Amino acid sequence: MDQITFSTDLESNIRLLQAIFQGDNTFVTRRAAGHKGLSCAVFFFDGMVNNIVINQSVIRPIVCSDCARVSADELARTILQINDSRVETDTDKLFASFLYGDTVIFTEGDARPVVVNTKGFAVRTASEPENERVLSGPREGFTECFMPNLALIRRRLNDKRLKFTFLRIGSRTNTVVCLCYLAGVCEQKLINYLRRKLEALDLDSVLDANYLAERIRDHRWAPFPTLGTTERPDVVAARLVEGRCAVVVDGSPVVLTAPFLFQECFQSNDDYYIGFLHANLSRVLRVLGFVCTLTFPALYVALLLYHRELVPARLLFAISAAQRGVPLPIGWETFLLLLVLEALKEAGARTPGAMGQTMSIVGGLVLGQAAVSARFAAAPTVIVVAIAGVTGLMVPKLQTASLWLRFAFLAAAAAYGLYGVGLALALVLVWLCRMHSCSVPYLLNLVPRIKAEQEDAWLRAPWFFMRYDRFAVKRNVRKEDRP
Numbered sequence: 200m201d202q203i204t205f206s207t208d209l210e211s212n213i214r215l216l217q218a219i220f221q222g223d224n225t226f227v228t229r230r231a232a233g234h235k236g237l238s239c240a241v242f243f244f245d246g247m248v249n250n251i252v253i254n255q256s257v258i259r260p261i262v263c264s265d266c267a268r269v270s271a272d273e274l275a276r277t278i279l280q281i282n283d284s285r286v287e288t289d290t291d292k293l294f295a296s297f298l299y300g301d302t303v304i305f306t307e308g309d310a311r312p313v314v315v316n317t318k319g320f321a322v323r324t325a326s327e328p329e330n331e332r333v334l335s336g337p338r339e340g341f342t343e344c345f346m347p348n349l350a351l352i353r354r355r356l357n358d359k360r361l362k363f364t365f366l367r368i369g370s371r372t373n374t375v376v377c378l379c380y381l382a383g384v385c386e387q388k389l390i391n392y393l394r395r396k397l398e399a400l401d402l403d404s405v406l407d408a409n410y411l412a413e414r415i416r417d418h419r420w421a422p423f424p425t426l427g428t429t430e431r432p433d434v435v436a437a438r439l440v441e442g443r444c445a446v447v448v449d450g451s452p453v454v455l456t457a458p459f460l461f462q463e464c465f466q467s468n469d470d471y472y473i474g475f476l477h478a479n480l481s482r483v484l485r486v487l488g489f490v491c492t493l494t495f496p497a498l499y500v501a502l503l504l505y506h507r508e509l510v511p512a513r514l515l516f517a518i519s520a521a522q523r524g525v526p527l528p529i530g531w532e533t534f535l536l537l538l539v540l541e542a543l544k545e546a547g548a549r550t551p552g553a554m555g556q557t558m559s560i561v562g563g564l565v566l567g568q569a570a571v572s573a574r575f576a577a578a579p580t581v582i583v584v585a586i587a588g589v590t591g592l593m594v595p596k597l598q599t600a601s602l603w604l605r606f607a608f609l610a611a612a613a614a615y616g617l618y619g620v621g622l623a624l625a626l627v628l629v630w631l632c633r634m635h636s637c638s639v640p641y642l643l644n645l646v647p648r649i650k651a652e653q654e655d656a657w658l659r660a661p662w663f664f665m666r667y668d669r670f671a672v673k674r675n676v677r678k679e680d681r682p
Contacts (some may be wrong), residue, residue, distance in 0.1 A: 249319025
């Protein structure tokens with residue numbers, strides 16, 4: 200914003216602000232005068248402020264004042280009856296606070312404005328996130344309001360080492376972004392790395408956390424997530440204790456955490472709120488489900504096209520009988536059914552409420568049965584595609600990777616059979632070994648050559664065996680040294 204200079208004349212300041220916000224009908228100017236001639240002007244935006252606070256803590260003290268003229272410092276310290284009022288001489292900070300719901304007050308004879316915290320815009324309650332529901336555990340979730348989100352984090356980490364560093368990103372939106380970490384637990388080079396990344400961003404607007412995630416993440420073209428996302432304060436608190444950083448964006452209920460490791464894609468909030476035996480069984484099922492959703496369609500096509508001798512005779516005869524009369528080759532048939540599956544999932548996600556779930560279920564049943572009856576697709580192929588679709592939902596954090604790699608594996612199987620599937624698996628494994636998140640190996644705790652803690656890698660050990668933090672970058676943080 201261009202440099203703006205205020206004067207000691209109150210009327211000049213009023214005309215200047217009215218000219219800046221000309222055409223904005225939510226801009227309100229309120230004059231207030233005291234008994235002995237004190238003259239002030241109060242500016243705020245309707246709908247962004249708490250009217251009760253303005254009337255009782257700002258207007259009434261000015262009207263009831265016995266002073267004839269006061270400076271901005273005296274107005275903020277002795278007259279206004281509110282706990283957050285300050286004299287602001289930085290024009291950029293002044294307008295950033297003003298446009299975010301604060302009230303600006305000018306007094307006659309002083310060119311310095313007083314900024315009062317009177318925010319009162321509507322906010323959503325901290326309810327449980329729809330995408331991260333748990334069977335047992337806390338039910339709170341982040342909202343779109345910035346400071347209450349930070350309060351939810353601080354309420355769970357009563358530690359003086361918890362630090363909040365504010366930045367402003369976006370030349371037009373001027374969005375507040377907070378970098379959270381535990382000093383002494385999080386490595387300083389990680390904090391500096393993320394701060395440099397955030398400060399180097401040149402964006403016009405930041406309306407959601409994903410605006411930042413796509414710019415600061417490692418391996419931007421990889422389908423695997425290298426930044427963690429969550430809407431739960433307990434998850435953020437747990438990751439901060441493990442020595443990570445969190446990025447909170449004003450206006451977004453999603454909080455970014457870094458670094459993010461591959462094994463976390465198979466972890467769930469419930470794993471730490473239920474018994475370790477049940478949690479480990481669930482994790483094994485998620486890993487098997489991810490492998491199944493990638494390879495099951497590809498193996499089905501490879502066996503029927505190139506390796507029929509590996510299929511049991513009775514099963515092969517049953518599949519061949521079902522394939523009789525189907526006009527498309529097995530590879531194209533599977534490919535088209537996978538496309539139809541993704542179309543049904545997208546339609547169900549975009550349709551409001553329970554209607555979307557009903558449409559996706561009924562649509563899948565009706566289309567599948569109709570396709571088999573009309574001989575457009577074979578029943579075994581429909582079953583294979585359905586299994587791949589269901590198992591793909593078991594690991595929601597890897598749905599993007601499942602979608603792309605499923606088609607890649609299918610193409611490799613159609614071209615080279617089981618050799619193509621094996622080559623594709625090897626390439627994906629090499630790709631994962633080369634990936635990193637904030638300079639931390641993406642397969643940390645999973646690669647044998649990297650010595651790290653193993654209590655919470657593929658399986659979760661009981662809490663009485665958890666001697667170290669789950670995150671292994673801070674290798675020397677013992678249990679008794681935790682905050």
